[in-house]
Structures are given as C-alpha cells and as structure tokens.
Amino acid sequence: MKTTKELWNSYPLRNALPDWRIRWQPSAPEALTQAYRQYYRLPDVEAGQHRMGKLESAGFDIALQYWTCPDAVANLILVHGYYDHVGLYGSLIGFCRAQRLNLVAFDLPGHGLSSGEAARIDDFDQYETVFADVFQQAKQQLPALPWLAAGQSTGGAILASYLLKRHPVAGQSGPLLVWLLAPLLRPAGWRSGRWIHTLVHRFVARVPRRFVLNGNNRVFAEFVASSDPLQSRYLSVHWVTALKRWLGWIERRSPFDYPVRMIQGTADQTVDWRYNIPAYQRLFPALMLSRIVGAHHHLVNESPERLGNVYEVMRSDLSAVLAAQETASKTGQ
Secondary structure: OOOHHHOOOOHHHHHHOOEOOOOOOOOOOHHHHHHHHHHOOOOOOOOOOEEEEEEEEOOEEEEEEEEOOOOOOEEEEEEOOOOOOHHHOHHHHHHHHHOOEEEEEEOOOOOOOOOOOOOOOOOHHHHHHHHHHHHHHHHHHOOOOOEEEEEEOHHHHHHHHHHHHHOOOEOOOEOOEEEEEOOOOOEOOHHHHHHHHHHHOOOOOEEEOOOOOOOOOHHHHHHHHHOOOOOOOEEEHHHHHHHHHHHHHHOOOOOOOOOEEEEEEOOOOOEOHHHHHHHHHHHOOOOEEEEEOOOOOOHHHOOHHHHHHHHHHHHHHHHHHHHHHHHHHHHOO
16 A cells, blocks of 8 residues: 555646647657556557646536557547546556547546536536547547547546537547446446435535445455545545436436447446446347346456456457458448
C-alpha cells in the first residue's frame, strides 16, 4: 500500500495538456505521459504512439488520449464508468494494441484529469454531449478506418443515450458495433436507494463513498481504494439526481435497431443486471448478450480467466464485423 507521499501527482500533467481544438498533433511532454503510464501500469509504447491533450466540451476541459498502431485495422472509442478514469483501463489498452486498434479514450467531467467537481454531473445530457464532441473530433483526426465503441457501466449508459438520441447509421455516422460492458440502467438496490435520495438530496450535496474490497481482482480493488489519487472519496447526490432523471428518459425511449453487444457478469453487485438485461433488450432489439459466469462489475479488471472470456467475445465480434465490412466494400453495398 502506498503512503500519501508516494501517490502520483497529477497536477503537472493536468496543467501541461494542450488544447486539441487548436492543434491536434502536440501532446503533453513525454516525461509526464510516461510517468502517468508507469503509475497506472499502462502498456508502454513507442514515441508518438500515445498522445494526451484536452478538448473543451459542455463547459468542461476534457482530458483526451489516443493510442495509435502503425498497422491499425480499425478505431475504437472508449467511455469509462462512474468513479473511473482512463488510467484504470490498461488491460483494454493492451487488447486494442494486440488487435491492431487505434484507441481514443477520455475522462468524463469530474473524473480523472478532466475538469469539474469530483464525480458530479447535473444532467446526463452533458455526458452524451461530451461523447459526441470527442467522437466527432476523433473521426476528423484519426485514419479513415471502421469505428467501434465500448462503454463500461455509466460509459455504456452514455453510449446507449447517444444511439437512442441521435439514431446514427452503423458503419457510417456511428460505430460498426457497440460493446456495452455491464452497462448502467438501474443500480443495485435502486428501489430503496431512490427513496433515501428523495429524503436527503435537499440537505447534503455528497455522501462518503464506501469502498468494497470484493470481486475477483483484490489487487485492483485495493489500488482503487488506497493508491489512486484520481479517485473521488464521495458519491455526488447531484449525480444521483441526474441518474434519476435519465432513467425516466431512457425507459420511455422507443426501440432502436442497432448492432449492440452486452457483456454482463453474473456476480455483479453494482448494477441490477437482472432488470437491466431485458430493459436493454427492449431498447435494442438486435442486442447480442454474453453472460460471464462469476464475473463482477468492472469487467476489464477481472481475474485472468474471466477477463479472457470477455476479450474472447470481443475478438470474435471484431473478426465478424470487419469481415462483414470488407465483404460489403467489395460488393459496393
């Protein structure tokens, strides 16, 4: 366990992030990006293959990153979950490099290296706007390759909102395929929790966060609880209010036919997955479902066996969609 003095200092990197709306190519100094990668045990890369900057969106400075491969076959955009940040997704970054995928990832408002009050949002529309802005910027700057998207928990909810609000065309204005990893809809215990929120939201703005050291990867859980300087120590009541409003919105949406894969662990105690699965199946009639037996909520930080199961599903999907894209290109469809 690291002491406070040993925690990585994020402020030099935050202050060095260049504005990518002005210039895309420059990045934060390599010494700072390398220190970030080392602290979070992210895959090391050759010079120029990992860039970091910021993008103004929805009133926030959004910390934006991309990893490039010289022989990439597709691009992937990642949306992390609540309390998370890009630094916790080392295994997914490694998966993308192994599969020759360029990766674009960003910290949500109030998370990681982005601006905003910690873990707070006033409306989930702000999340969706940030995603749409980052996706648009990335499509302008990265190679013209097929796009895919992946979202963990709240990130999955954001991707679902984007699809249901904007109705993109798969493979054209939208990704070829969207992976929803343990996506948020109703949290576990929502029936009782929403009434507690109704009682307290007028009196407090945040409540202390409880770190639970369970799951199949205790090393990850302990790191998040004690050694990650980018973790919020509180749950924002404003975020819960925004979630409550978003639930009312999404549960009234009409179904939208889009290629979506939902991957869900059967030991997940963070979201009410038994309710969420049929709800997402109604929203996306073409949804493909994969259950990972015994997996907890943070799927990209699971035990090696279950993590392998997650990535096997994604590898199979990737092969299928790229093959279908190639066939369609050859036939002119």
